[in-house]
Amino acid sequence: MLTLLFDGVAYGMLLFVLAVGLSITLGLMNFINLAHGSFAMVGGYAMVMLSKQLQIPFLICLPIVFVVVALLGALLESTLYRRMYNKPHLDQVLFSIGLTFMAVAGVDYFVGSTQQLVQLPEFLKGRTELWDGALGMGHYRLAIIAVCAALTVVLQQLLVRTRFGAQLRAAVDNQRVAAGLGIDVNRVFLITFAVGSGLAGLGGAMGAEVLGLDPVFPLKFMIYFLIVVAVGGTSGLTGPLLAALLLGIADVAGKYYIPKLGAFIVYSLMIVILMWRPQGLFSRGSK
Amino acid sequence: MSSVAKSLAALAKPRWWEFAVWAMLLCLPFWMPSHALLISEITIIALFAMSLDLILGYSGIVSLGHAAFFGMGAYSSALFAKHINPDPLLGLVVAGAVTAVLGAVCSLSVLRGSDLTRLMVTLGVALLLQELANKLDFITGGADGLQGVVMGPVLGRFEFDLFGQTAAWYALGVTLLVFLLLRQVVQSPFGFSLKTIRDNPLRAQAIGISVHARLIAVYTLAAALAGLAGGLQAQTTGFASLDVFGFDRSADVLLMLVIGGTGWLWGGIIGAVVFKTLHSLISAWTPQYWTFWLGLFLVLLMLLGRERLLRPWTWGRRA
Numbered sequence: 001m002l003t004l005l006f007d008g009v010a011y012g013m014l015l016f017v018l019a020v021g022l023s024i025t026l027g028l029m030n031f032i033n034l035a036h037g038s039f040a041m042v043g044g045y046a047m048v049m050l051s052k053q054l055q056i057p058f059l060i061c062l063p064i065v066f067v068v069v070a071l072l073g074a075l076l077e078s079t080l081y082r083r084m085y086n087k088p089h090l091d092q093v094l095f096s097i098g099l100t101f102m103a104v105a106g107v108d109y110f111v112g113s114t115q116q117l118v119q120l121p122e123f124l125k126g127r128t129e130l131w132d133g134a135l136g137m138g139h140y141r142l143a144i145i146a147v148c149a150a151l152t153v154v155l156q157q158l159l160v161r162t163r164f165g166a167q168l169r170a171a172v173d174n175q176r177v178a179a180g181l182g183i184d185v186n187r188v189f190l191i192t193f194a195v196g197s198g199l200a201g202l203g204g205a206m207g208a209e210v211l212g213l214d215p216v217f218p219l220k221f222m223i224y225f226l227i228v229v230a231v232g233g234t235s236g237l238t239g240p241l242l243a244a245l246l247l248g249i250a251d252v253a254g255k256y257y258i259p260k261l262g263a264f265i266v267y268s269l270m271i272v273i274l275m276w277r278p279q280g281l282f283s284r285g286s287k
Numbered sequence: 288m289s290s291v292a293k294s295l296a297a298l299a300k301p302r303w304w305e306f307a308v309w310a311m312l313l314c315l316p317f318w319m320p321s322h323a324l325l326i327s328e329i330t331i332i333a334l335f336a337m338s339l340d341l342i343l344g345y346s347g348i349v350s351l352g353h354a355a356f357f358g359m360g361a362y363s364s365a366l367f368a369k370h371i372n373p374d375p376l377l378g379l380v381v382a383g384a385v386t387a388v389l390g391a392v393c394s395l396s397v398l399r400g401s402d403l404t405r406l407m408v409t410l411g412v413a414l415l416l417q418e419l420a421n422k423l424d425f426i427t428g429g430a431d432g433l434q435g436v437v438m439g440p441v442l443g444r445f446e447f448d449l450f451g452q453t454a455a456w457y458a459l460g461v462t463l464l465v466f467l468l469l470r471q472v473v474q475s476p477f478g479f480s481l482k483t484i485r486d487n488p489l490r491a492q493a494i495g496i497s498v499h500a501r502l503i504a505v506y507t508l509a510a511a512l513a514g515l516a517g518g519l520q521a522q523t524t525g526f527a528s529l530d531v532f533g534f535d536r537s538a539d540v541l542l543m544l545v546i547g548g549t550g551w552l553w554g555g556i557i558g559a560v561v562f563k564t565l566h567s568l569i570s571a572w573t574p575q576y577w578t579f580w581l582g583l584f585l586v587l588l589m590l591l592g593r594e595r596l597l598r599p600w601t602w603g604r605r606a
Contacts, residue, residue: 032403083590089402090349091589094545097538098585105579219534223410230407264422267415271396274408278399 004253010141012248013148014210016241018203018221019228020155021196023240026229028172028192029085034096036200036225037218038103043069043201044208044217045107048116058120062147065205066198073197077190100218108215116213118205144206151199156237168192227270233279295474309463316455323451329563330458331519334465336543336555338512343541344549345473346505347485348397351406351537352413355393356386356510358532360517362420362427365436365527373439375457375522382518383511390510394503410534417532432528436521447523454523461519465512469552472508481505482550542585 022036043065050061076099084095120140159165170178171188179185204217211221224247232243247266254265316323335357342348364382372378396408420427427433440446445453472478483491484498492498521527530536539562547558565584570577 026403032406080586080590087589087592090343090541090545093349093351093406094541094585095589097541098582098589101578101582102586103582105576105582109576109579223407223414226403226407226410230403264415264418267411267418271408271411271415274404274411275396275399278401278404 004256005249007138007141008249008252009245010144010248011210011252012245013145013152014203014207015224015228015248016244017148017151018200018207019225019244020237020240021193021199022225023229023232024168024172025193025196028168029189031081031085032089032092032096033081034093034222034226035099035103035218036096036197037220037222038100039069039073039197039200040204040207040221041103041107041213041215041217042072043204044118044213045111045116046201047118047205047208048213051118058118062202062205066202069201069204070194070198072201074190074194076197077193081193082186082189100222103218104215111215113215116208118208118213120209140209144210147206151202152237152241159237164188164191223267227266231270231273295476295479301470309466313456313459313463316452316459320450320452323455325563325567327451327455327458327519327523329559330455330462331516331523332540332543332563333556333559334458334462334519335513335516336540336547336559337462337465337469337552338509338516338555339540340544340549340552340555341469341473341509341512342506343544344551344554345478345481345485346502348502348506349402349405350397350409351534351541352409352411353509353513353540354532354534354536355409355413355416356390356513357517357520357536358413358416358420358527359386359389360514361521361527361531362433362517363514364518365433365521366426368438368522369433369436373437375438375441378438378522379461379515379518382514382521386514386517387507387511389514390507391503393510394506397506398499398502410537413532413534413537417529420529420532427527430529432526433521434526436525436527438522438525447525451523458519458523461515465515466552466556469512473552477501477504542581545588 018040019036021039022033025031025033025036046065046068047061050056050064051058056064080095080099084092087095159168167178167183167188170181170183171185175185178188204213211217227247228240228244231247232240250269251263251266254263258265315326319326335353338356339350339353342350342353360382363385364378367378367381368375393409393412396412397405421429424430438447441453441457445457447453447457473481480491480496480501483494483496484501488498517531520531543558543562544554545558546561547554547556565581566577569580573580
């Protein structure tokens with residue numbers, strides 16, 4: 001029981017890191033980016049390459065992956081995404097589906113369609129049992145929770161305490177007024193998009209072990225990221241965090257107790273929540 | 288006849304080339320008997336695209352899960368043929384009725400919320416049904432698909448043949464009927480009120496259009512038509528598998544519609560023909576990675592602006 005809860009929390013934290021970038025870019029630019037999972041996939045594959053072929057230790061890989069994917073995100077934002085902001089949602093959806101298709105086929109071409117495995121370092125492989133096995137914690141999942149929690153705190157501090165965070169929040173609330181106050185909104189967009197993609201990459205790298213990694217990753221988990229964003233709302237970090245935890249726990253528990261219905265529960269829960277509160281569970285009223 | 292009714296009737300009048308194109312389409316199975324299977328396949332997805340156009344192009348609902356209704360139609364007609372009655376037309380009616388009910392229920396979920404919420408809910412419904420079809424394997428055959436569907440002859444006379452000629456005519460006939468029906472629908476006052484809702488739901492409400500009732504009606508109709516397309520597919524192939532609910536199918540049909548142009552009835556037909564032709568050309572050249580080129584095409588199309596695809600004379604200008 002507690003073990004399930006623990007696994008659910010780990011899964012949820014991972015989903016949060018994967019989806020938080022999507023939530024911010026959606027709130028900021030009102031851009032529906034279905035290709036977000038592709039960044040996570042790129043992160044996962046970068047991890048595999050770095051740790052397997054270049055033999056770089058696991059912990060050093062993580063920041064490298066973050067930087068690589070963030071740079072990729074920045075590049076794509078400034079060349080492609082920026083032109084799509086003012087287009088209708090249908091165009092944005094098709095555009096990002098197109099990018100996803102390209103990413104899926106591209107990875108398939110270069111790496112192959114087999115499932116990739118990440119080598120974990122020895123110290124993360126064990127498992128600790130507490131209270132006569134009532135709570136079993138895999139060390140790797142423990143590490144995931146620790147890293148993700150740390151990231152969450154850092155992000156929250158960045159958003160609340162720094163000057164950039166204030167600019168970002170201003171731009172989310174009202175882009176035109178923010179621009180009128182002399183905030184370089186384009187630059188804010190670029191940095192936010194890059195960091196969001198980098199986080200997705202990091203999530204993909206850490207999650208490769210838990211979620212599995214193959215070329216259809218972006219399509220398989222697209223719905224999960226979207227659930228986090230749609231249920232959590234796009235204002236602030238608390239909403240997506242709670243939504244991700246809820247989703248993680250519901251998914252793990254659902255698959256354990258009623259394996260026959262598995263994903264069924266998550267989807268129906270999402271539909272019910274969205275019909276009940278179309279703006280998301282934790283949003284600040286309608287915008 | 289009032290002047291409004293007269294001007295609507297004038298708009299609804301078919302152009303001469305539409306007769307010509309339909310006559311040509313109906314002759315296709317004669318001309319190219321060896322391609323009859325492909326013809327019926329294209330016809331079916333054209334019908335599917337037309338049903339999506341009704342909600343996307345005319346009513347402005349972005350849906351990523353239209354395959355839910357296609358799949359529901361496919362499974363219900365296949366199951367009906369297998370267990371109750373092998374008559375194709377009866378099966379089609381059943382498929383349409385079942386998906387209409389499903390559409391009416393689902394329509395409640397797209398009334399509120401932003402584009403994102405609608406995307407999620409429609410996608411969620413399709414995934415839900417796919418999961419359901421996967422898990423209820425004692426009815427649907429699960430991941431192996433529903434096999435052993437034997438259809439009776441169409442109208443009690445025309446047996447389905449191996450080369451698919453009957454199937455092609457059957458599909459073409461149903462699609463033509465739906466096309467004629469949709470002409471009437473979109474040129475009626477009802478159709479115009481849909482466009483009003485698409486352009487501005489708030490104002491539509493203000494001038495006394497009951498937005499919710501119209502959206503429910505059109506969503507139900509579109510679902511039923513998608514169900515017909517799914518039913519046709521299951522009947523002509525004698526098979527229904529999980530991929531009828533797939534995300535790819537919903538995305539592909541969106542793309543077709545965008546290629547052919549949204550908001551006019553020929554859009555779905557043109558899009559389906561172009562898409563399938565592209566598909567077979569590219570996958571003949573690189574079978575495994577054709578989605579890459581499809582993706583590239585989508586990205587470029589969206590960057591350049593999809594409304595310009597059908598207007599080649601604007602290609603030289605800057606957006």
